[in-house]
Amino acid sequence: MQIETQEVRCPTCGAVNGVPVPDAGVELKIKGYAAPFEDPTKIECSGGHSFWVYYC
Numbered sequence: 001m002q003i004e005t006q007e008v009r010c011p012t013c014g015a016v017n018g019v020p021v022p023d024a025g026v027e028l029k030i031k032g033y034a035a036p037f038e039d040p041t042k043i044e045c046s047g048g049h050s051f052w053v054y055y056c
């Protein structure tokens with residue numbers, strides 16, 4: 001199975017990072033924190049920041 005990726009921007013510095021997505025049509029929501037009771041994917045920005053991606 002091929003892994004799809006989408007480009008998202010770091011909320012801290014705006015750097016573009018590739019994020020793996022379960023399928024190409026999924027919508028991504030970016031947050032600078034992890035909300036409780038949710039299961040986001042943590043992304044390490046190339047600039048050294050961390051942010052979280054939710055699949056909608």
Ligand SMILES: [Zn+2]
Pocket residue numbers: 010011012013014015045046047048049
């Ligand atoms: Zn960053």
